[in-house]
Amino acid sequence: xxxxxxxxxxxxxxxxxxxxxxxxxxxxxxPLRLSDAEWKKRLTPFQYRVLRKExxxxxxxxxxxxxxxxxxxxxxxxxxxxxxxxxxxDSGTGWPSFFRAVRGAVNTKTDYAMIFPRTxxxxxxxxxxxxxxxxxxxxxxxxxxxxxxVALNFVAAG
Ligand SMILES: [Zn+2]
Numbered sequence: 046x047x048x049x050x051x052x053x054x055x056x057x058x059x060x061x062x063x064x065x066x067x068x069x070x071x072x073x074x075x076p077l078r079l080s081d082a083e084w085k086k087r088l089t090p091f092q093y094r095v096l097r098k099e100x101x102x103x104x105x106x107x108x109x110x111x112x113x114x115x116x117x118x119x120x121x122x123x124x125x126x127x128x129x130x131x132x133x134x135d136s137g138t139g140w141p142s143f144f145r146a147v148r149g150a151v152n153t154k155t156d157y158a159m160i161f162p163r164t165x166x167x168x169x170x171x172x173x174x175x176x177x178x179x180x181x182x183x184x185x186x187x188x189x190x191x192x193x194x195v196a197l198n199f200v201a202a203g
Contacts, residue, residue: 069126069148070147070148070149071125071126071147071148071150071169072149074125074169075170076171076172077170077171078171084097087122088122091195092121092122092195092196095195095196096171096174097173098174099156099165099174102140102194102195104140106139106194107141107194107195109141109194109197109199110135110139110140110141112133112141112199114130114199114201115130115131115201115203116129116130116199116200116201116202117199117202118130118133118141118198118199118200119198120170120171120173120196120197120198121173121195121198122171123170123171125150125169125170125171126147126150127147127150128143128146128147128192128197129147130202132146134182134183136191140192140193140194141194142182142189142190142191143190144182144184144185144187144188144190145186145188145190146166146190150168151166152166152167153166153178154166154167163177164177165177165178166190174193175193175196176190176191176193176196177191178190178191179191
């Protein structure tokens with residue numbers, strides 16, 4: 046995402062927050078497809094393992110657990126805004142948790158990496174793995190987006 050687009054996006058998200066409307070929407074998304082070699086160049090080895098290979102970071106290791114400032118959480122692979130700070134909450138799991146994603150910003154699939162099926166979600170633009178979606182979250186959605194902190198970049202508002 047180019048800088049101007051990012052600021053336009055942030056402005057609309059901030060506006061949605063002020064009016065109390067649902068979190069912003071990302072609008073039409075142009076997919077970002079890179080080769081494995083290109084991803085390796087663009088990401089740190091840890092980001093690569095999580096975003097491209099669906100690894101999971103150890104709990105209680107991300108600095109974003111403690112992040113409480115207003116702002117936007119972007120995909121570390123392509124900068125798409127995935128979550129806003131007003132949807133973040135402390136789930137007690139040790140991973141950054143959100144009860145709502147920015148509309149259209151993440152897609153889900155069923156993952157059978159464990160014995161039981163889980164709902165995996167990933168960035169709608171670059172398909173980078175972000176985390177897993179559970180149904181034990183707080184009101185108003187009842188959802189818990191359990192996110193790898195390393196897969197996100199936080200951009201403070203203002
Ligand atoms: Zn992405």
